[in-house]
Amino acid sequence: MAELIDNNQRRIEVTAKDLPLHCPMPNMRLWDSHPRVFLPIEETGEARCPYCGTLYVLNGPLPHGHH
Incomplete structure (x- = not known):
């Protein structure tokens, strides 16, 4: 099982596989x-x-087909 993260983490790096974000x-x-x-x-x-103020930062290139 993947580790659950708290919603109070204020900066999260995401990649193209997380899109749509x-x-x-x-x-x-x-629950919270x-x-x-x-x-x-x-x-x-x-x-x-x-809502929560978390900053998401894209790490890496966008996949083909995204603008």
Whole structure:
């Protein structure tokens, strides 16, 4: 079983396999989470969740077919 991470981690690196990006992510604890929100990370390479303030940073290239 994958290790669950707390929702209070403030910076998370993601890769193209995590797209489309949403918060909370599948490996986060859900009992204290907020509603799922999709985050547009493709244009700038980073996105901040409006609910919890977590900053997601894209690590690596986008897959072909993403703009």
